Amino acid sequence: MSRADESRQERRRREGRALAVVTALLALAATVEWAVRTTAAPPTFQLGLLLCLLALAGTLPLALPRPDLSAAAVTLAVVLSLVPFHTLTGAGACAQLVALYRLGRSGAQPTAAVLALPLLALALSDPADTGTRVLTVLLAALAPTAAWAGAARRARDEALESSAARQVVVGTLLEHTARGERARIARELHDVVAHHISMISVQAETARLTTPGLPAAGAQRLSAIGDTARAALTEMRRLLGVLREDAGTDTAAAPAERRPQPGLGQLNDLLDDARDAAGTGTRLILRGLPDRLDPGVELAAYRIVQEALTNARRHAPGAAVDVELHYTDDSLRLRIRDNGPGPAPEPAVGGHGLLGMRERAAAVGGELHTGPAPGGGFLVETVLPTRSEAVR
Incomplete structure (x- = not known):
């Protein structure tokens, strides 16, 4: 697994934990807000239980892993709370905006637009409660903004990931090119210098064998010169092999590349x-x-x-x-x-x-x-x- 994939998974885990915390807080806030609202005029048990369940249904679906299902469930709970009962908690409205933000960030902008339409229709209606009317109008006005903000965040993340991927690819290509170029320069210099070192070895050996009356010490020194030249040539070829391996070249194909160097x-x-x-x-x-x-x-x-x-x-x-x-x-x-x-x-x-x-x-x-x-x-x-x- 690449470092980018690991970073992406870690980011998703952090976002999942944050979403779970936000969902729990909104569910708790919706329950408290419902309890405070019904204190003045307690409803019947069945109605109170239904309103409590609707308040929870408008927040708990945020924890669903699929943004489209989460947004659809939250929107349905908001519509059911407003149409028959003309009530909506502030926590439910916040949950609706968060759900549309997630939907826009997931790339489902058409679905977000469809889910925002019922909110607009409800804002144009005339709820009996003034506080509910204000909350509905604000929700209808902010819903498209939330979806757009999610889409903008998604575009920004994709642009950053694309830029990082391009930089990695470009860096890899440039590094490969530089290594290959240095290996080729080293190989060509080896071919040039090897000629001179070989000539030193041959001339030293020839002088040792063909010079009449050469003292033993001189012959020994000429032999040492030839041995040193051959050792240098061996070390140079070994270094060339290391450079070829570092550059990723095929050493088996190297003999086919040996030809007179241009001048x-x-x-x-x-x-x-x-x-x-x-x-x-x-x-x-x-x-x-x-x-x-x-x-x-x-x-x-x-x-x-x-x-x-x-x-x-x-x-x-x-x-x-x-x-x-x-x-x-x-x-x-x-x-x-x-x-x-x-x-x-x-x-x-x-x-x-x-x-x-x-x-x-x-x-x-x-x-x-x-x-x-x-x-x-x-x-x-x-x-x-x-x-x-x-x-x-």
């Missing part, structure tokens, strides 16, 4: 796909001298461009996009700009596209900024360190 060499294909999908212009602008970059930097740049193009298609359909790569001595500057309407107002709960891009940039030591572009549109700008010395 800036596949950027033209990505832009061609974006042109075909959006049917708009997408330009690639190169500045500086293109250089071979660290695979992790290339992967981060590719994914940032990919996500920016996806966001442009989603939030600015039909807008042209410029992708600019500016190579400098120590960094790669990326600018992805569209000529759409610009950023939308901040939603109550944002997505994870921009967050994923920032995490990718931060993972390789870069920074990413997003916002409205000068002159209109939306701009994604990032600076990634090239680390070209580590690749040469």
Whole structure:
């Protein structure tokens, strides 16, 4: 049973206990009021017993679990008290209003309207007793208000429950998306870093076996380097397995996902796909001298461009996009700009596209900024360190 269901049941139990207390108090008040009224002019025993039973019948049915049966029984007792005997207790009138409130809150507004009609007809009649006439008119005037108040409370509760359910669903989806995105970033970084660690291990082993006249201490150190690299690779793969389990991915399906990670060499294909999908212009602008970059930097740049193009298609359909790569001595500057309407107002709960891009940039030591572009549109700008010395 969910927490929301438990809360709903607990609320119903509290309301049931409160209704039982109100019913008992109204029944006691009706009995006392009837006794006080009949003190001055005692009726016959049979009439007194009948009036007492009608007074109780106008209050005790409030405890019935079904609001429609409860309201019908209370209304019938009120009508029988007014039509033949021209009498009505204040507790009975309060019980009638409570019954119509419960009926409106249960969602049976048409039934509440039907049960309010006899009260209106009785208010238009001319009871002999002035106090009864005033009480009847007040009851007829307040009956629709009671039913409307119950319906309004029901609508408010449903709106609150719906809002809480939406927040739970949105929170779950966002958490799942964030976990999946972090696991994918970790997997891709593993594939990039694993290549370098494997090369360290292979080169250390090759140097140990092929270097002539290598001292025993040097050979031992090269062997230790290879062992350390292999141990690091094993630990990295174990960590990747934990992240996959945390993200709910299927580790058995992981080998099918192993393929060369994309880089800036596949950027033209990505832009061609974006042109075909959006049917708009997408330009690639190169500045500086293109250089071979660290695979992790290339992967981060590719994914940032990919996500920016996806966001442009989603939030600015039909807008042209410029992708600019500016190579400098120590960094790669990326600018992805569209000529759409610009950023939308901040939603109550944002997505994870921009967050994923920032995490990718931060993972390789870069920074990413997003916002409205000068002159209109939306701009994604990032600076990634090239680390070209580590690749040469």
